[in-house]
Amino acid sequence: MNTSLRRDRQDLLRAGLGHALNLGLPLLFVVIPILSFVVVSFWTLQDGQILLIPTLANYRAFFTEGSYLPVYLQTVGLSLQVTLVNVALSTAIALFIFRRTPRMRFLILMSFMLPLFMSYIIKVYSIRSILGQRGLLNEAMLGLGLIDQPIEALLFSRTAIFIALAVLYLPYAILPIYLALDRIPANYLAASADLGATPMQTLRAVVLPLGRPGIAAGAVFTFILTFGDFVTPQMVGGTQGFTFGRIVFSQFGLALNWPLGSALAVILLATTLLAVALAGLSLRREHVR
Amino acid sequence: MQPLLHLNNVSKRYGAVRVLDGIDITVADNEFLTILGPSGSGKTTILRIIGGFEGIDGGSLMFEGRDLSAVPINRRPFNTVFQDYALFHHMTVAENVGYGLKVRGRPKAEIAARVAEVLDTVGLGTLGGRYPAQMSGGQRQRVALARAIICEPRLILLDEPLSALDVELRAQMQRFLKSLQRRLGIAFVFITHDQEEAIALSDRIIVVNRGRIEQEGAPEELYRRPRTPFTASFLGDNNLIPGTLAAIDGRLCTVDTAAGRLDATVDGPAPAPGSAVLVAVRPEHVRLDADPAAPHGMSAEVADVRFLGANVMIELFNPALPGAVIKVRRLADGSVAGLRPGASVRLGWAADDAALLQVAP
Numbered sequence: 001m002n003t004s005l006r007r008d009r010q011d012l013l014r015a016g017l018g019h020a021l022n023l024g025l026p027l028l029f030v031v032i033p034i035l036s037f038v039v040v041s042f043w044t045l046q047d048g049q050i051l052l053i054p055t056l057a058n059y060r061a062f063f064t065e066g067s068y069l070p071v072y073l074q075t076v077g078l079s080l081q082v083t084l085v086n087v088a089l090s091t092a093i094a095l096f097i098f099r100r101t102p103r104m105r106f107l108i109l110m111s112f113m114l115p116l117f118m119s120y121i122i123k124v125y126s127i128r129s130i131l132g133q134r135g136l137l138n139e140a141m142l143g144l145g146l147i148d149q150p151i152e153a154l155l156f157s158r159t160a161i162f163i164a165l166a167v168l169y170l171p172y173a174i175l176p177i178y179l180a181l182d183r184i185p186a187n188y189l190a191a192s193a194d195l196g197a198t199p200m201q202t203l204r205a206v207v208l209p210l211g212r213p214g215i216a217a218g219a220v221f222t223f224i225l226t227f228g229d230f231v232t233p234q235m236v237g238g239t240q241g242f243t244f245g246r247i248v249f250s251q252f253g254l255a256l257n258w259p260l261g262s263a264l265a266v267i268l269l270a271t272t273l274l275a276v277a278l279a280g281l282s283l284r285r286e287h288v289r
Numbered sequence: 290m291q292p293l294l295h296l297n298n299v300s301k302r303y304g305a306v307r308v309l310d311g312i313d314i315t316v317a318d319n320e321f322l323t324i325l326g327p328s329g330s331g332k333t334t335i336l337r338i339i340g341g342f343e344g345i346d347g348g349s350l351m352f353e354g355r356d357l358s359a360v361p362i363n364r365r366p367f368n369t370v371f372q373d374y375a376l377f378h379h380m381t382v383a384e385n386v387g388y389g390l391k392v393r394g395r396p397k398a399e400i401a402a403r404v405a406e407v408l409d410t411v412g413l414g415t416l417g418g419r420y421p422a423q424m425s426g427g428q429r430q431r432v433a434l435a436r437a438i439i440c441e442p443r444l445i446l447l448d449e450p451l452s453a454l455d456v457e458l459r460a461q462m463q464r465f466l467k468s469l470q471r472r473l474g475i476a477f478v479f480i481t482h483d484q485e486e487a488i489a490l491s492d493r494i495i496v497v498n499r500g501r502i503e504q505e506g507a508p509e510e511l512y513r514r515p516r517t518p519f520t521a522s523f524l525g526d527n528n529l530i531p532g533t534l535a536a537i538d539g540r541l542c543t544v545d546t547a548a549g550r551l552d553a554t555v556d557g558p559a560p561a562p563g564s565a566v567l568v569a570v571r572p573e574h575v576r577l578d579a580d581p582a583a584p585h586g587m588s589a590e591v592a593d594v595r596f597l598g599a600n601v602m603i604e605l606f607n608p609a610l611p612g613a614v615i616k617v618r619r620l621a622d623g624s625v626a627g628l629r630p631g632a633s634v635r636l637g638w639a640a641d642d643a644a645l646l647q648v649a650p
Contacts, residue, residue, distance in 0.1 A: 194365075
């Protein structure tokens with residue numbers, strides 16, 4: 001009796017510990033850090049001092065002061081563009097890989113994933129060296145006689161930021177889309193053809209609908225990563241590279257305005273959460289097998 | 290009469306492995322044809338070749354006299370019921386069933402009407418709005434059938450469609466398939482490794498083994514008169530007793546075995562006296578009380594009597610045939626009540642019930 005009681009208590013303790021970890025770890029590593037800057041976003045900055053006086057001034061500043069809102073909207077626009085192009089490109093690439101033999105699939109997929117194993121900074125520098133005035137692209141076009149003198153606008157322009165972001169985050173879209181396609185049973189394709197569908201009809205009615213979760217995930221990844229990136233725009237965009245991420249970053253650096261920076265970060269977070277929610281909404285009709 | 294479908298001397302290789310070796314198959318209109326074979330026999334490859342999922346390395350594939358080998362899957366006038374049904378899980382039952390008409394660009398109203406009609410035919414009238422995941426195995430099977438028949442193909446291909454169902458549902462689906470095939474009047478080419486299923490369903494069975502056709506014919510003919518050792522042992526239970534052909538008189542053969550002189554009959558060209566043969570006799574055809582004075586027949590000792598409900602299976606042996614178990618099936622009535630292991634009996638059968646099989650040299 002006594003021992004079974006003790007065992008009950010031990011089980012209870014173990015279960016409790018398990019729950020504590022289940023809830024505690026996300027709390028410790030995710031919720032608390034996020035909450036901390038949400039809290040800071042409501043504080044007041046006065047004469048370079050952070051005062052614990054609750055205020056909405058930081059959020060008001062976003063809507064009224066300087067270029068916060070325009071830059072925000074521009075960055076949303078840029079990120080949406082990159083997302084659109086990346087998802088289209090990645091879907092095409094994923095379909096291409098999907099149509100190869102299993103052995104080739106792995107090789108091609110791996111070669112597209114290779115950049116994920118490289119340092120971010122190296123990738124940005126190699127993009128710079130391709131787009132620069134004496135870069136690969138300009139030299140090649142010069143050599144081919146397509147242009148008379150190097151195009152400066154390739155680097156340090158909005159186009160440069162666009163290209164760099166698209167190239168940088170392509171693997172993050174290819175992978176989920178490919179994985180979604182890879183889960184389509186081979187029999188479905190056979191059945192579709194057997195019922196009279198052309199390859200194009202099979203693509204539209206079977207492959208793309210079933211790839212939708214992957215496409216949504218790829219879009220969300222690209223949007224979030226692009227929207228929050230503050231290094232790439234600066235390194236390849238020069239003075240043009242003033243994106244929302246860089247404004248947030250500068251509030252914690254040069255401007256040393258943590259409350260405003262936190263408020264802008266909250267807005268950034270809210271935007272990405274909105275993107276995730278929209279993606280989730282578009283998948284509501286999914287039916288598990 | 291020209292057959293609906295004709296596979297003429299078809300061969301198929303995967304790398305160095307020959308999976309089909311000169312297969313000849315004809316399918317007649319309205320016929321329920323079963324291709325029966327063990328796994329690895331090439332039966333699924335035959336189906337995949339007809340469906341267009343595999344090409345051929347030799348021979349030809351003709352549909353009503355037209356060569357089909359260059360016709361892509363989506364233009365072949367057949368539809369397939371896949372082993373795991375391959376229902377699109379992101380579409381409702383109605384969308385699945387109507388798919389074949391939709392890709393042909395038929396008007397929505399026509400599709401809806403036909404879907405309702407075909408769902409009625411397979412007994413799923415009201416379930417068009419469900420998703421495949423919300424249905425039972427037997428219902429999914431019916432959806433797959435409905436999807437395959439909606440475009441009114443001349444022939445449908447069925448790849449072991451009943452193998453995933455439990456025993457009771459299987460029997461029910463067998464009856465349903467057979468009645469559906471009769472009602473629709475289209476040819477079914479049915480693939481299975483289950484000989485009972487093949488016998489119960491088919492107008493004609495083609496037995497394949499190792500990429501070749503062993504024998505073809507009506508179920509009863511194959512069962513009663515197997516011509517090869519493979520067919521004899523694959524379709525139902527059979528006792529195969531080795532011996533040499535002693536004499537032949539018309540169809541009637543006398544075979545010398547280690548256990549005595551036995552009677553059998555032969556179909557088709559008979560081997561020369563002196564060649565190695567097998568006598569195939571079904572457990573239900575062996576008599577246990579043959580006249581000991583009869584010149585032909587063998588004696589045996591009861592090794593085991595197994596009660597199987599309606600039947601008993603009696604296992605016997607003869608010291609002259611080491612390793613061979615002779616099986617006899619009897620109704621479980623009073624006639625076998627006294628039979629105990631160790632009892633000596635005299636075995637015999639009507640010559641017509643025993644088939645003479647040639648042994649490949």
